[in-house]
Amino acid sequence: MTKPSSAPLAVTAHVTASIVPAVLDVIGQRWSLAIIQALLLEDKSFGQLLRELHIPRSTLAARLKHLQAMRCLEPSPAGYSLAEAGRALLPIISLARAWDVSLVPETQGYELIHCCGERLLPLLVCRHCAQPIHVRDIQLGAPAELPRLGDLPKPLRRSRAEFSAGEPLSATEILGDRWTAMVVALAFYGVQRYGDLKRHLSIAPNILADRLLRLCEGGVLLREGHCYRLSERGLQLFPLIVALMAWGDRWLRETGQTQTGLRHRPCAQLLEPELRCGCCAGWVDLQSVQGTGFSGPNKSA
Numbered sequence: 001m002t003k004p005s006s007a008p009l010a011v012t013a014h015v016t017a018s019i020v021p022a023v024l025d026v027i028g029q030r031w032s033l034a035i036i037q038a039l040l041l042e043d044k045s046f047g048q049l050l051r052e053l054h055i056p057r058s059t060l061a062a063r064l065k066h067l068q069a070m071r072c073l074e075p076s077p078a079g080y081s082l083a084e085a086g087r088a089l090l091p092i093i094s095l096a097r098a099w100d101v102s103l104v105p106e107t108q109g110y111e112l113i114h115c116c117g118e119r120l121l122p123l124l125v126c127r128h129c130a131q132p133i134h135v136r137d138i139q140l141g142a143p144a145e146l147p148r149l150g151d152l153p154k155p156l157r158r159s160r161a162e163f164s165a166g167e168p169l170s171a172t173e174i175l176g177d178r179w180t181a182m183v184v185a186l187a188f189y190g191v192q193r194y195g196d197l198k199r200h201l202s203i204a205p206n207i208l209a210d211r212l213l214r215l216c217e218g219g220v221l222l223r224e225g226h227c228y229r230l231s232e233r234g235l236q237l238f239p240l241i242v243a244l245m246a247w248g249d250r251w252l253r254e255t256g257q258t259q260t261g262l263r264h265r266p267c268a269q270l271l272e273p274e275l276r277c278g279c280c281a282g283w284v285d286l287q288s289v290q291g292t293g294f295s296g297p298n299k300s301a
């Protein structure tokens with residue numbers, strides 16, 4: 001979006017107005033996205049979720065309650081079903097999975113097949129010009145208004161990030177830890193210097209150092225002195241961040257209007273993303289996909 005050399009304070013308005021932290025309060029929890037993913041195509045009971053996801057019973061109960069309070073889930077005869085806001089998380093879930101699978105093809109998870117018959121290769125495009133969204137095509141527009149959020153319950157207390165050194169860093173892991181996700185989001189705003197990150201996040205130095213190390217080890221950031229640049233793989237997270245912002249704008253802001261504050265250079269319109277199939281370019285929603293069940297060698301991780 002902006003070069004790291006640009007004055008970081010110029011983006012403060014964007015960062016503070018960003019909806020990303022609010023979105024992370026809803027889905028930025030270990031297991032939250034996994035629960036949504038498990039319910040994408042069919043309603044499930046508490047027991048089914050417990051067996052499929054291998055989550056401790058109390059954690060599952062707490063996450064379900066929270067997601068219900070956040071209006072992503074609702075009770076159904078079978079147990080739980082996705083509410084409209086939960087179903088609208090499809091772009092985030094499919095983009096996160098595609099990012100993981102691009103590095104580790106055998107990544108476990110729920111496979112989706114598009115109605116064209118191909119495995120879903122999700123592509124986030126600009127609604128106005130239908131071009132795929134790349135960070136190099138984005139300009140910061142006028143800062144969005146400070147988010148006026150609807151009446152939402154308090155976020156859950158976060159558990160400590162559980163990173164396993166040496167293992168590939170997954171998109172779910174990035175989104176599941178608020179600080180890690182915020183460091184990535186800020187890097188897209190051009191906030192890439194250690195001191196600037198620390199100031200923007202008001203974060204303890206040891207926590208920031210820990211997250212930066214994990215993001216460097218995971219190949220998302222490249223360290224150059226005191227500056228942390230997004231790698232090619234890190235840059236590929238941009239559509240996911242845009243999808244997060246769009247979801248938050250639609251479902252968390254009181255006004256419910258899209259205001260990512262980003263402009264798409266190719267068409268000069270304010271950026272409004274939509275999800276398309278990378279194979280047939282067709283529209284992707286829950287009606288146009290079907291599942292093949294859980295894939296992957298190990299269900300318990």
Ligand SMILES: [Zn+2]
Pocket residue numbers: 126127128129130131264266267268269
């Ligand atoms: Zn466009």
Ligand SMILES: [Zn+2]
Pocket residue numbers: 114115116117118277278279280281282
């Ligand atoms: Zn397709």
